[in-house]
Every structure is written in C-alpha cells, then in structure tokens.
Amino acid sequence: MTATKYLDRAIPQISLASFESRTDEITLELVNAAENIGFFSIIDHGIPSEVVQTMFEDSARFFSQHDTVKAKVPFSAADNAGWEKNAQIRPSTGAPDRKESYQMQFGEGMNGRWLSEESLPGFKETSLDFMKRVQAVSEKLMICFARGLGFPDDFFIACHNVSKPDSQTVARLLHYFEIPRSTSSGEWHRAGAHTDWSFLTLLFQKAGQSGLEICPGREISTSFGHGDTWTKVEPDPESNAIICNIGDLLMSWSDDRFKSTFHRVKAPSEPGDFYGERYSIAFFNQPRKSARIQGPLKKYPMVTGEEFTRNAMQKYYQAVLDKTPMRGRKDAGEPRLVDYRVTPMIVA
Ligand SMILES: O=C(O)CCC(=O)C(=O)O
Numbered sequence: 079m080t081a082t083k084y085l086d087r088a089i090p091q092i093s094l095a096s097f098e099s100r101t102d103e104i105t106l107e108l109v110n111a112a113e114n115i116g117f118f119s120i121i122d123h124g125i126p127s128e129v130v131q132t133m134f135e136d137s138a139r140f141f142s143q144h145d146t147v148k149a150k151v152p153f154s155a156a157d158n159a160g161w162e163k164n165a166q167i168r169p170s171t172g173a174p175d176r177k178e179s180y181q182m183q184f185g186e187g188m189n190g191r192w193l194s195e196e197s198l199p200g201f202k203e204t205s206l207d208f209m210k211r212v213q214a215v216s217e218k219l220m221i222c223f224a225r226g227l228g229f230p231d232d233f234f235i236a237c238h239n240v241s242k243p244d245s246q247t248v249a250r251l252l253h254y255f256e257i258p259r260s261t262s263s264g265e266w267h268r269a270g271a272h273t274d275w276s277f278l279t280l281l282f283q284k285a286g287q288s289g290l291e292i293c294p295g296r297e298i299s300t301s302f303g304h305g306d307t308w309t310k311v312e313p314d315p316e317s318n319a320i321i322c323n324i325g326d327l328l329m330s331w332s333d334d335r336f337k338s339t340f341h342r343v344k345a346p347s348e349p350g351d352f353y354g355e356r357y358s359i360a361f362f363n364q365p366r367k368s369a370r371i372q373g374p375l376k377k378y379p380m381v382t383g384e385e386f387t388r389n390a391m392q393k394y395y396q397a398v399l400d401k402t403p404m405r406g407r408k409d410a411g412e413p414r415l416v417d418y419r420v421t422p423m424i425v426a
Pocket residue numbers: 250252269274281290341342343358359360
C-alpha cells in the first residue's frame with residue numbers, strides 16, 4: 079500500500095460569540111470558508127461540553143445493547159433513520175464501512191424507531207434535547223448562509239424547520255470498532271471517502287479518537303480523492319469545537335459557489351493512526367420534504383426536499399439496496415439495509 083499524502087491545510091475556526099451583533103462579520107468568515115475549503119470549525123456555539131459528553135455516554139449506552147435489541151429499530155432507506163451495522167457501502171470503496179450507526183430524526187421518519195424507555199431509560203429525552211441544541215446552532219449558520227446568498231434571513235431556517243412532521247434532519251451516532259494492529263487495511267475505510275448530501279453537517283468528535291480526514295472539493299483530482307492530498311482533522315476538546323462541512327445540498331442551493339468537501343475516516347494503517355474504538359456524532363441538516371430547492375442563479379432545475387433526498391439515497395445506497403438479502407421479503411415493506419450476516423472487522 080502506498081503511503082497517504084498529507085498536507086497541513088489550515089481549517090478556519092469561527093467564533094459564534096455575540097452572534098446578534100456580529101452576524102455580518104461571521105457571515106463573511108463563513109462564506110469565505112465555504113467558498114474555499116468547504117470545512118470549518120465553530121467555537122463559542124453555546125453547547126456546553128458536558129452536554130456533548132452526556133450525548134456521547136448515551137451513544138455508548140445505545141451501542142452496548144445486544145445486536146438483537148438494536149435490530150428492533152433497523153435502518154430504513156425510505157426514511158433514512160434507524161440502526162445499521164457494516165451495511166453502508168460507499169461508492170468510493172465498494173465495500174461496507176466497518177462501523178455501526180444509529181440515525182435519529184425529529185419528524186415522522188422516526189416513528190417506531192426509538193428503543194423503548196424500558197430498554198434505554200432517558201435516551202430519547204437526552205437525544206432530543208441534544209438535537210434541539212444542535213439545531214439552534216445550525217439555524218445561526220443558516221441565517222449567515224442566507225445572507226451570503228442574498229435570501230431573506232429566515233429562508234433556510236423555514237426550509238429546515240424541525241417542528242414540521244416532514245422534517246428530514248438527522249442526528250447520526252457513529253461507532254467504529256477497535257481494529258487489531260495486525261489487520262491489513264487494504265483499500266477499505268472506517269468510513270469511505272464521500273461528500274454529505276446535507277445542507278450543512280455538524281460533527282462532534284471525542285478527544286484522542288482521531289481518524290477524520292478531508293480533501294477539499296476544489297483540490298480533488300480523482301473521483302474520490304484516491305492518491306490526492308488529505309488533511310487530518312483532529313478532535314479539539316479544549317475549545318469544544320464543532321467541525322462543520324458544506325454538503326451537496328448547500329452546494330446545489332448556492333449554484334456551486336460553495337463546494338461540498340470530500341472526507342473519510344481512514345482505516346488505521348500508518349504510523350500515528352488511531353486503532354481504538356471511535357465514537358462520533360454527525361448532525362445533518364436536511365430539507366423538509368416540501369422545501370423547494372433552487373439557487374439564486376437557477377443553475378439547476380427546482381427539486382423538492384423529498385426528491386433531493388431520494389436521489390441521494392439512490393446515489394449513496396443503491397449498491398446495498400441491490401444486494402440486501404431482505405429485499406423482496408413479504409414482510410419487508412420497504413428495502414432494509416441491515417445485513418446481520420456481516421461480522422464486524424473480519425479483514426484478511
Ligand atoms: O465519524 C466521522 O468522523 C465522520 C462521519 C461521516 O462523515 C458521516 O457519517 O457522514
């Protein structure tokens with residue numbers, strides 16, 4: 079395996095302190111970051127680090143449940159919610175990510191996908207409280223991006239209103255398994271290179287659990303950045319930073335002015351890489367199904383939020399939908415992506 083080429087790109091750090099009186103200044107910083115690297119971190123965002131830690135503890139509590147318990151809330155491709163394990167095949171690798179994840183929503187997509195209060199007391203309340211806080215931070219960023227693109231301040235907030243039943247916004251708990259040092263990673267990744275199809279993604283990392291890497295959309299020269307130069311994005315517990323990236327939705331809504339950025343969680347294989355168990359939390363701002371998506375220059379035809387998500391699911395999950403052993407089962411109802419047969423971390 080050839081060594082990864084790394085470049086120490088500066089990731090802009092943007093403070094949201096005194097937001098109301100500094101909105102224009104913050105807008106300039108965000109627009110600049112979005113036009114160039116597509117990645118930035120935000121600090122002074124108002125979510126105390128204890129709240130983040132509590133969510134991480136509850137995430138560990140969720141994933142420590144037996145697989146048969148988690149399988150009661152299986153991932154649904156139709157709703158983009160629920161639990162999957164070793165089931166997400168990225169177009170960049172053609173192999174499942176070595177991870178499990180649980181996706182939670184505010185709206186009707188989450189119906190029947192919470193574990194019962196008896197099996198996981200307090201989990202739903204902690205999660206929804208956390209999600210509301212992250213949504214509040216997202217809304218500040220949405221005001222700035224609306225200003226930056228010449229829309230009314232509340233334009234993106236209305237399109238992403240999480241109190242509406244057709245909200246598609248997702249909070250994703252992620253758990254990557256510990257990897258034995260003897261493992262040869264070959265071409266697979268903990269999360270293969272991809273862009274997110276969200277408007278914006280807000281990512282929480284845990285101290286010491288590195289692995290996230292980025293390659294800015296403007297600098298990528300191959301389809302998935304194989305062989306391109308990558309930059310490590312280390313967790314920053316000191317400043318309680320949230321890592322943010324532009325997703326495909328904001329790229330399209332800005333007529334490509336803002337670029338979504340390739341990122342991945344590399345399988346450890348080189349000196350300095352982290353082999354331990356890794357937890358992260360990603361919050362994907364997704365449009366309401368009824369939102370109408372088109373940039374100010376009308377570069378792309380208008381699509382609804384529902385259509386945008388459906389297209390993205392086909393692009394990112396089709397390989398699994400085609401392979402899923404449960405497809406066509408009488409009781410399936412809809413395609414399911416959980417492949418219980420794959421044992422974690424069997425890597426030759
Ligand atoms: O776990 C991470 O750090 C990144 C996860 C990610 O990129 C995703 O789920 O889209």
